[in-house]
Amino acid sequence: MTLFLGLDIGTFESKGVLVDETGAIRAEARHPHKMLVPQPGWAEHRAEEDWWGDFVSITNALLTTPDIRAEEIAAIACSAIGPCMLPVDATGAPLTNGVLYGVDTRAIAQIARLNAEIGEARIFASCGNALTSQAVGPKILWLRDTSPEIFEKTAMVLTSTSYLVWKLTGAYVIDHYTAANFAPLYDVRQQGWTDALVDILPLDRLPRLMWSTEIAGHVTAEAAAATGLPAGIPVTCGTIDAAAEAVSVGVASPGEMMVMYGSTIFTIMVTDRPLRDARLWYAPWLFPGMHGSMAGLATSGTLTHWFRDTLAPGADFGILAAEAATSPKGAKGLLCLPHFSGERTPLHDPAAKGAFFGLNLTHTRGDLYRAVLEGIAAGTAQILDCYQELDAVPDRLRAVGGGVQNAVWLQATSDFAALPQELCARSIGASYGDAFLAALAIGAARPADIATWNPVARRVEAERVPAYDRQYPLWKRLYTQTRDISAEL
Missing domain, CATH: 3.30.420.40 (ATPase, nucleotide binding domain)
Structure with missing residues (x-):
């Protein structure tokens, strides 16, 4: 062997x-x-x-x-x-x-x-x-x-x-x-x-x-x-x-994109030409002649950890996800800006601040946690809006990372972005991609072999959510209308 x-x-x-x-x-x-x-x-x-x-x-x-x-x-x-x-x-x-x-x-x-x-x-x-x-x-x-x-x-x-x-x-x-x-x-x-x-x-x-x-x-x-x-x-x-995580789920051809649900949200789209925009990041891809276009939020998994440790000590993420699932989509009008460590793309604003907005006495912990997940999903959608403006909408989204186990988070991302996501049979992460890169390096595998190493297992379809149609523009306005206050805090 x-x-x-x-x-x-x-x-x-x-x-x-x-x-x-x-x-x-x-x-x-x-x-x-x-x-x-x-x-x-x-x-x-x-x-x-x-x-x-x-x-x-x-x-x-x-x-x-x-x-x-x-x-x-x-x-x-x-x-x-x-x-x-x-x-x-x-x-x-x-x-x-x-x-x-x-x-x-x-x-x-x-x-x-x-x-x-x-x-x-x-x-x-x-x-x-x-x-x-x-x-x-x-x-x-x-x-x-x-x-x-x-x-x-x-x-x-x-x-x-x-x-x-x-x-x-x-x-x-x-x-x-x-x-x-x-x-x-x-x-x-x-x-x-x-x-x-x-x-x-x-x-x-x-x-x-x-x-x-x-x-x-x-x-x-x-x-x-x-x-x-x-x-x-x-x-x-x-x-x-x-990058290794993208490899692990078969992101290899131009137009394919990984969405990594980890400590931060990170996206990588492989392109056949440099896709350069100041709101995003650019780099040569892992192999000569190919290019990568990247984006990332400053917090995602780190924010869920903060929520659990601060507002739900002793609870595991399964309990919190179940509570979020009982909250209606839109979290009863509650908005969350996930900028708890500033924000990376597309805002590039290290002074941005996190916020819950719209709280009232009917909101529960489940509403708050759903708002966190939806705030991260909205931030991911804002990244994908940039690609749309550049006429570079990804042909395929491959979701990976520990956060894909959270059905509320996964579905909210597809719903906000209006794009389906594919999940591969193995969601081990970057270490699996590393193993494949090691095999490539010594000629023991070809790039196309990743499709048999880790085939697609299921899809998450995007659903039209009226609450998101109404709240997504408000979510974006909340940042712009509080940006000056955040900078002074």
Whole structure:
């Protein structure tokens, strides 16, 4: 039997799978961790403990599964939350916690400064993206501005996946898809690092660029001792978790889109040409000649966790979903702005605030939770409205992630967006996509094989909901009419 190891580091949990050449899962393991919020607007992980520690814990668990033999593992691929900013010293040791993706908004001042010094139009022309909280470049500049002593010790700036691959192989690499999020340091036209726009750091402090299924190196003896993996196994360059998740459900052809219901909502649409709009994100896709158009909310699963922990301590999500299902669509006129960590696309407003609006004494906890789910669904629909305005309505939506188990949330998304969604037989997540990418990397699978590895199992049809027809425009107006208040709070 030939096995492929896929392992993904998420915002709150890491997952790993061993998959055979038919796509069957032979072993799986998980390990939880926390997102650190040292102060409002910051979001961090501990690279050694949360990223590498989870990898070691999971591989050791996988290899103790009955009938699993480590020598049968033919290739490894990793993914992780991103894009992140992790400075490391000359030995590869982290100098700070890993600064997370767009939910971390600490570099607002640096974004404003770069836009003023370079010009927003010039940045967009070179990078294919506007500078937002998703961009790593401003966060590196923030490090230089606020911690010059740490910046001076920085030999390399990695992202989460890069750190894992370095720990496994000793190679400093990054895939093009992730690197495009390092604006203004990545030129999408040349598909390479650039210092033509700004001098933030020497370019030799950035990892070597590769495509996601290229082999970055092989498991070292030191990594083998820590993980239980045999030395010498090829390791791919890897990618961001959302991209691997898209691969896991067969998003491969132009016009296909993934909607990931995770800690955040994240969408990826594969295109045959660059689809560039300042409200969205653009990157080369995982393979040469293909492109990706992305969008993401700042909170979704994180907001449901906040709701449970704050308003329903002790309740599990099944109970909350059942309560939401008893509330009528539209939650009795209750609106929720899900901007509890600011908002990413399409608003790009780190000062946006969350809100419940329309409360009265008849509303129940179930109404509140339905409003949360519908608020997230409305935010997803607002993203899809952008694609419609660009004449790029997706041909197919593939839903994936832990949130697909919530029928209210899933149905509300289709209803607000007026688009059906397909769900595949396996909703394992990014780690399954990683395993497939590992198989691709060594020629053990072809891109089309994912359709047999993970076929479509069911569809969620869109329904016309009069309450949503009335409330969706009001939901959008609620943000615009309170934006000034939010900025001053």
